Amino acid sequence: xxxxxxxxxxxxxxxxxxxxxxxxxxxxxxxxxxxxxxxxxxxxxxxxxxxxxxxxxxxxxxxxxxxxxxxxxxxxxxxxxxxxxxxxxxxxxxxxxxxxxxxxxxxxxxxxxxxxxxxxxxxxxxxxxxxxxxxxxxxxxxxxxxxxxxxxxxxxxxxxxxxxxxxxxxxxxxxxxxxxxxxxxxxxxxxxxxxxxxxxxxxxxxxxxxxxxxxxxxxxxxxxxxxxxxxxxxxxxxxxxxxxxxxxxxxxxxxxxxxxxxxxxxxxxxxxxxxxxxxxxxxxxxxxxxxxxxxxxxxxxxxxxxxxxxxxxxxxxxxxxxxxxxxxxxxxxxxxxxxxxxxxxxxxxxxxxxxxxxxxxxxxxxxxxxxxxxxxxxxxxxxxxxxxxxxxxxxxxxxxxxxxxxxxxxxxxxxxxxxxxxxxxxxxxxxxxxxxxxxxxxxxxxxxxxxxxxxxxxxxxxxxxxxxxxxxxxxxxxxxxxxxx
Amino acid sequence: xxxxxxxxxxxxxxxxxxxxxxxxxxxxxxxxxxxxxxxxxxxxxxxxxxxxxxxxxxxxxxxxxxxxxxxxxxxxxxxxxxxxxxxxxxxxxxxxxxxxxxxxxxxxxxxxxxxxxxxxxxxxxxxxxxxxxxxxxxxxxxxxxxxxxxxxxxxxxxxxxxxxxxxxxxxxxxxxxxxxxxxxxxxxxxxxxxxxxxxxxxxxxxxxxxxxxxxxxxxxxxxxxxxxxxxxxxxxxxxxxxxxxxxxxxxxxxxxxxxxxxxxxxxxxxxxxxxxxxxxxxxxxxxxxxxxxxxxxxxxxxxxxxxxxxxxxxxxxxxxxxxxxxxxxxxxxxxxxxxxxxxxxxxxxxxxxxxxxxxxxxxxxxxxxxxxxxxxxxxxxxxxxxxxxxxxxxxxxxxxxxxxxxxxxxxxxxxxxxxxxxxxxxxxxxxxxxxxxxxxxxxxxxxxxxxxxxxxxxxxxxxxxxxxxxxxxxxxxxxxxxxxx
Numbered sequence: 001x002x003x004x005x006x007x008x009x010x011x012x013x014x015x016x017x018x019x020x021x022x023x024x025x026x027x028x029x030x031x032x033x034x035x036x037x038x039x040x041x042x043x044x045x046x047x048x049x050x051x052x053x054x055x056x057x058x059x060x061x062x063x064x065x066x067x068x069x070x071x072x073x074x075x076x077x078x079x080x081x082x083x084x085x086x087x088x089x090x091x092x093x094x095x096x097x098x099x100x101x102x103x104x105x106x107x108x109x110x111x112x113x114x115x116x117x118x119x120x121x122x123x124x125x126x127x128x129x130x131x132x133x134x135x136x137x138x139x140x141x142x143x144x145x146x147x148x149x150x151x152x153x154x155x156x157x158x159x160x161x162x163x164x165x166x167x168x169x170x171x172x173x174x175x176x177x178x179x180x181x182x183x184x185x186x187x188x189x190x191x192x193x194x195x196x197x198x199x200x201x202x203x204x205x206x207x208x209x210x211x212x213x214x215x216x217x218x219x220x221x222x223x224x225x226x227x228x229x230x231x232x233x234x235x236x237x238x239x240x241x242x243x244x245x246x247x248x249x250x251x252x253x254x255x256x257x258x259x260x261x262x263x264x265x266x267x268x269x270x271x272x273x274x275x276x277x278x279x280x281x282x283x284x285x286x287x288x289x290x291x292x293x294x295x296x297x298x299x300x301x302x303x304x305x306x307x308x309x310x311x312x313x314x315x316x317x318x319x320x321x322x323x324x325x326x327x328x329x330x331x332x333x334x335x336x337x338x339x340x341x342x343x344x345x346x347x348x349x350x351x352x353x354x355x356x357x358x359x360x361x362x363x364x365x366x367x368x369x370x371x372x373x374x375x376x377x378x379x380x381x382x383x384x385x386x387x388x389x390x391x392x393x394x395x396x397x398x399x400x401x402x403x404x405x406x407x408x409x410x411x412x413x414x415x416x417x418x419x420x421x422x423x424x425x426x427x428x429x430x431x432x433x434x435x436x437x438x439x440x441x442x443x444x445x446x447x448x449x450x451x452x453x454x455x456x457x458x459x460x461x462x463x464x465x466x467x468x469x470x471x472x473x474x475x476x477x478x479x480x481x482x483x484x485x
Numbered sequence: 486x487x488x489x490x491x492x493x494x495x496x497x498x499x500x501x502x503x504x505x506x507x508x509x510x511x512x513x514x515x516x517x518x519x520x521x522x523x524x525x526x527x528x529x530x531x532x533x534x535x536x537x538x539x540x541x542x543x544x545x546x547x548x549x550x551x552x553x554x555x556x557x558x559x560x561x562x563x564x565x566x567x568x569x570x571x572x573x574x575x576x577x578x579x580x581x582x583x584x585x586x587x588x589x590x591x592x593x594x595x596x597x598x599x600x601x602x603x604x605x606x607x608x609x610x611x612x613x614x615x616x617x618x619x620x621x622x623x624x625x626x627x628x629x630x631x632x633x634x635x636x637x638x639x640x641x642x643x644x645x646x647x648x649x650x651x652x653x654x655x656x657x658x659x660x661x662x663x664x665x666x667x668x669x670x671x672x673x674x675x676x677x678x679x680x681x682x683x684x685x686x687x688x689x690x691x692x693x694x695x696x697x698x699x700x701x702x703x704x705x706x707x708x709x710x711x712x713x714x715x716x717x718x719x720x721x722x723x724x725x726x727x728x729x730x731x732x733x734x735x736x737x738x739x740x741x742x743x744x745x746x747x748x749x750x751x752x753x754x755x756x757x758x759x760x761x762x763x764x765x766x767x768x769x770x771x772x773x774x775x776x777x778x779x780x781x782x783x784x785x786x787x788x789x790x791x792x793x794x795x796x797x798x799x800x801x802x803x804x805x806x807x808x809x810x811x812x813x814x815x816x817x818x819x820x821x822x823x824x825x826x827x828x829x830x831x832x833x834x835x836x837x838x839x840x841x842x843x844x845x846x847x848x849x850x851x852x853x854x855x856x857x858x859x860x861x862x863x864x865x866x867x868x869x870x871x872x873x874x875x876x877x878x879x880x881x882x883x884x885x886x887x888x889x890x891x892x893x894x895x896x897x898x899x900x901x902x903x904x905x906x907x908x909x910x911x912x913x914x915x916x917x918x919x920x921x922x923x924x925x926x927x928x929x930x931x932x933x934x935x936x937x938x939x940x941x942x943x944x945x946x947x948x949x950x951x952x953x954x955x956x957x958x959x960x961x962x963x964x965x966x967x968x969x970x
Contacts, residue, residue, distance in 0.1 A: 014611045025607040029600040036596060036635050056632055063603075063628045111521060115514040122510040126499045143548045147541055150521050
């Protein structure tokens with residue numbers, strides 16, 4: 001009784017996690033029923049022959065080919081269809097060739113051909129590139145070739161056999177593909193797109209909250225903050241774990257026809273590049289997270305002096321990611337994230353100026369470690385934000401996103417995207433520029449990205465001063481690890 | 486022509502990477518030929534019926550079930566066999582039930598049953614635990630149930646059909662399993678065991694070389710070291726990437742019968758636990774690796790004062806891993822790694838005493854960061870080494886490894902395992918104990934592990950002093966990430 005309850009509970013969880021799973025089960029049932037009925041009511045198939053070779057292959061194709069997403073179903077269907085066709089042709093050829101050699105030699109020749117073909121094809125399955133996309137095709141190839149070439153039929157009969165095998169596979173496959181496309185379709189491409197946008201949201205929320213959590217935690221010293229970071233961590237963990245999902249979805253998406261706003265040859269691979277950068281950034285944020293609650297030993301006054309640039313770095317990085325998420329969801333080209341990237345970089349420069357001003361000379365050596373690590377992680381996050389923004393621009397260009405209709409700067413809308421974004425004047429170096437709308441701002445940003453204002457250059461400068469070189473290396477190292485996730 | 490050359494080159498690479506792959510291709514060919522011949526020469530099967538349902542199912546089973554390792558083949562074979570049996574029984578029942586209801590209602594009832602069964606089974610495939618081990622069984626279950634219940638045969642005929650389907654699946658499956666077990670078997674369990682031991686070797690080599698690389702690099706300032714670390718990194722990257730492989734192998738190994746030195750219910754899951762700890766350790770080493778070449782700015786005299794404990798921590802951790810690797814390969818219980826764990830811990834204590842002695846008070850604040858990070862990474866590696874050693878002891882107990890025959894302390898053999906290992910006297914705190922052989926030493930170690938000598942306690946003490954708290958958090962954080970790899 002307990003077990004039944006547990007199974008039902010797990011079933012509810014699985015269904016709630018993604019309700020489309022329930023619909024998928026009905027779609028599979030429907031496809032099976034359709035194919036069965038097709039063979040049941042066909043004029044030339046009597047009732048007693050219902051489980052003829054024909055019906056069997058069709059039912060089998062439906063069960064094996066029907067996958068959750070359109071891309072996976074199409075990929076498997078094409079793999080199966082093409083492999084059956086090619087192996088069928090070669091099998092007939094082999095059979096014909098062997099039949100010319102006389103009754104004694106024929107079986108030996110046939111068996112030898114099957115042996116060689118199976119061994120070669122099996123070896124091909126070890127090739128990494130073949131394995132990712134065509135593993136199933138090779139399996140079906142071995143199978144069909146063996147079945148057809150080994151059959152003891154005469155040449156005419158074998159043509160019948162091959163034809164019926166191919167036609168049933170095609171009918172079963174079409175049934176799956178049509179149902180998966182036209183009945184509540186699950187597009188792998190759309191899923192990948194949404195996953196990326198939601199990952200941007202996750203990072204953006206954390207970065208925008210970071211300033212408050214970091215400085216308030218140390219003012220209050222309470223434990224609520226710990227719990228909150230705990231929840232955040234869970235979201236990051238799922239983000240850090242998303243590599244496998246993203247790769248599978250991109251792989252399936254490449255089989256999919258144009259759908260929704262996604263055209264033919266949508267740059268799915270670029271999603272993986274952006275996703276990898278996001279995971280790197282999440283890794284830094286994850287590390288930062290632990291500093292929120294461990295940083296108590298830094299003197300209050302030093303903390304206060306660093307507060308402004310630190311807050312600005314995270315909140316502006318966060319806003320830039322929010323803008324990216326919005327432009328991704330709407331699939332429009334937008335430069336509104338650039339201005340936030342620029343602001344976070346100018347805050348970064350302000351921070352490095354502060355650090356170089358000798359503000360920390362009166363801090364005890366060992367207390368420095370935590371503060372410096374926090375700072376270098378944040379610098380790294382700002383640099384990554386710039387890279388992410390560039391990477392999304394590349395994606396927008398490759399995917400031919402529409403241009404934003406018009407600047408939204410004078411709108412009074414409460415949404416972030418409607419708000420006027422402008423560079424914050426940097427008091428420390430006086431490099432800030434005040435501009436009136438997104439377009440101008442982005443032009444300025446483009447220029448400044450190339451200039452020495454770039455935070456990347458700032459980081460290198462610090463390294464040249466020999467100050468946080470080691471940490472930069474640690475971070476590079478973490479980045480290397482990221483690639484492996 | 487170029488493409489053919491490329492394919493041949495890639496083929497050579499794939500074959501050289503694991504020559505057993507070539508043998509596997511021959512085994513698949515052999516299985517196919519055997520099954521074909523069985524149906525070809527069977528007394529009751531005439532030539533023209535060669536591609537009867539029977540031969541077809543057997544050939545299909547061979548192609549689909551034969552996998553690279555014994556465990557994977559057995560798992561798939563059992564999945565297919567049991568699912569066919571159960572679904573066959575239920576299918577016959579469903580068919581019988583429907584046939585009682587009259588000619589008009591029968592097809593409707595049958596189709597409904599197939600629909601419900603397919604939908605429920607498809608839903609089950611979304612359960613994570615079902616998906617890992619029984620996904621293939623459910624696929625075959627849906628297939629067989631549909632084929633048998635939908636067949637238009639009479640009850641007697643259907644029994645024949647079910648019987649022949651089951652017998653062919655069993656014959657095909659047995660053929661695969663027998664060939665995979667008796668012809669150059671590839672045991673997933675043995676592979677997992679070897680993979681773990683080789684991962685220990687990789688870490689051990691790096692740790693033992695670390696001292697030389699770290700201190701020599703800074704004496705010479707040359708670039709050879711960079712290249713060497715580059716090569717090491719590659720090995721670590723493959724180690725850090727081994728999670729997926731390990732999980733797949735452990736999953737397959739659970740299907741395998743006792744083989745070689747592995748008994749029934751060998752604790753394969755424990756291999757995953759040890760492997761995860763090794764990856765954590767590799768992560769720290771990977772981070773350390775970047776410090777070898779970035780640490781130039783630490784003053785020579787301070788470096789020299791820290792050299793002895795730092796060298797000892799890494800070399801002793803490395804030796805302990807070497808001992809573990811040896812005892813794993815020989816499958817013997819050995820406590821010879823404990824003494825090295827103890828030595829590395831006493832070096833750890835010496836280091837923390839040095840750090841607390843104020844040796845670093847004259848170091849510039851920002852120069853500290855790199856040194857402190859190196860130190861805390863090393864402390865973390867020592868702590869992990871202790872955990873790894875414990876975890877391997879658990880593995881040895883659960884797997885009932887044999888006890889070491891006798892202490893090897895007086896042997897003159899040149900091999901590491903034959904050398905006498907003894908605790909190195911710790912000059913800083915005078916806690917070192919000199920003992921004469923492995924067995925005594927391990928007793929002492931066991932006691933000291935529980936005492937405040939334990940490096941773990943040392944680390945906590947440092948934290949209590951408020952010195953490197955933040956770094957400990959960073960490391961804990963990295964550890965959390967490790968779990969996700």
